[in-house]
Amino acid sequence: MVAQWFAMNLLESRINLDAIAHNTATLKRLVAPAKLMCVLKADAYNHGAVAVAPVMEAAGADAFGVATMEEAHALLDAGVQVPITCWLWSPTQDPAAVLDAGITLAVASKSQAERVIAHGRGRVVIKVDTGMHRSGLIEDDWHEVMTDLHNSNVDVQGLMSHFALADDPAQPLTGAQVRKFEQAIALGRSIGLELACNHIANSPAALNIPEARFDMVRAGLSLFGEEPVVGEDHGLQPALRWVGTVTMTKPVSKGAGVSYGHTWHAPEEGVIAVVSAGYADGLPRSAQGHLEVAINGQRYPQVGRVCMDQFLIYLGDNPKDVRAGEEVEILGGQATAVSELAASMGTINYEVMCMLGGRTRRVYSGGVKGEK
Ligand SMILES: Cc1ncc(COP(=O)(O)O)c(C=O)c1O
Structure with missing residues (x-):
């Protein structure tokens, strides 16, 4: 009786992989026909990316997204089968290894585009700033960078962007960002890019705003069972x-x-x-x-x-x-x-x-x- 009270370690994060599978399947169902990119940056929001990735894959993850190149390589080395995208890098870093490994790299500035085009091969997603004003190409650079990438040997998979206020449903900025993102897609296609897979929605947008789902959503927090909008209940399990x-x-x-x-x-x-x-x-x-x-x-x-x-x-x-x-x-x-x-x-x-x-x-x- 007493023995079972005693913990092995003094302090543990107990992570329920069945809850993660449930949340992944819930998201997948809810956003269909859009695809589900599971965001595993920051070591899967501190749940352990290498441990949770196979669970999410089995539950329907179509892709994984991470911030850094190191995070992307770690997933690849762990044997992840679905495509991986990473989006946080400096043009002082060499993108060769990521591009040659088949990881999709976000191009979020003119100097990043130059680095990728100089490498001459690989898969990218163009990250456009639609109102978050963090990373992403400013609108003035969209045409030039899209054209340069179109004229290169680099494979442009689509566009991505990020919402600033999606966790506050009353904010009109989210709708404005959706329309700006549609404009960016239209511009890219007018230049000749196919842009088959475009994504902007984080968890709050994926859960609540159907028009924001486009071809794929990028969900992080909700996969771990936390609601991104205070007070909502989508049946997620912490x-x-x-x-x-x-x-x-x-x-x-x-x-x-x-x-x-x-x-x-x-x-x-x-x-x-x-x-x-x-x-x-x-x-x-x-x-x-x-x-x-x-x-x-x-x-x-x-x-x-x-x-x-x-x-x-x-x-x-x-x-x-x-x-x-x-x-x-x-x-x-x-x-x-x-x-x-x-x-x-x-x-x-x-x-x-x-x-x-x-x-x-x-x-x-x-x-x-x-x-x-
Ligand atoms: C670029 C990007 N996409 C998607 C996400 C996932 O957001 P959330 O955890 O709200 O689903 C994040 C996380 O902040 C992010 O930085």
Whole structure:
């Protein structure tokens, strides 16, 4: 009985691959007939790209998208079968290896176009800026770059762009960006480019805006079970639980201050427990007061300052007899949800998901089992 309370590692990201398969299949169904590019940048939003890619492929992923060339090579080396696109690079980098490996490279500036054309072969997608004003060709350069690529030996697969405000359905900019993207496609085709596969939609647009889906959507966050628009419910299943360990419990007397700065004082005589996660593991000090963990389904408040390696919870008079060695759901499962913590800290679920790390070990269940 006691043995099963004890965690193997002090701190784990428990990743449910069946939830990821469910979310992938849900997205795939919802956006059809558009194709589904699964975005696996930032190590699959901190879920482990190499582990989740085969699960997504089996569940219907038509393509993978990542930011950097390194991320693209890692997927290729892992044996991914569907096409891979990467879109974040500097013209000081040599695109030869990516292009020769059959990875689709985004061309987002004139100098990137020059590098690719000089290489003389490979597959590209032209990234146009339709209003995000981050990366992507400014409109003044569209004609010249499209023409130069059309006249080269490089294979232009289509256009891509990115929305700035798709997570706020009330914003008119998204519709304006859709129309700008249509103009860019029309321009490219008038120059003679086929542009068979064009994509602009991220998760919020893929889920909510049919006219934004074009030939393919690029979904990231939703595949991991988080809603990109606060309050919506598309039947997605969160894939991640962050689970730590009670390293000790101890009595506190009424009024005793705990942790650095004594910012919290015990309201009654009771028990506190020490949990094995801190800001070095991605739980910011500013999470103080915003978190309720769960032990055997019972919630307990985080109290006092979050330290580098540990934080404290208050067990009251410890009616459930919590002991050292027990597992603690810190985020997800029956604890505070990733999106709840994000909202109370004034940030977004994307950021909370990506910040967990430090001593955390990833442990997978369902799908393809293993530990990364
Ligand atoms: C270029 C690009 N496409 C698609 C995505 C996926 O966005 P989301 O996670 O909202 O689905 C991202 C992520 O920010 C991105 O940078």
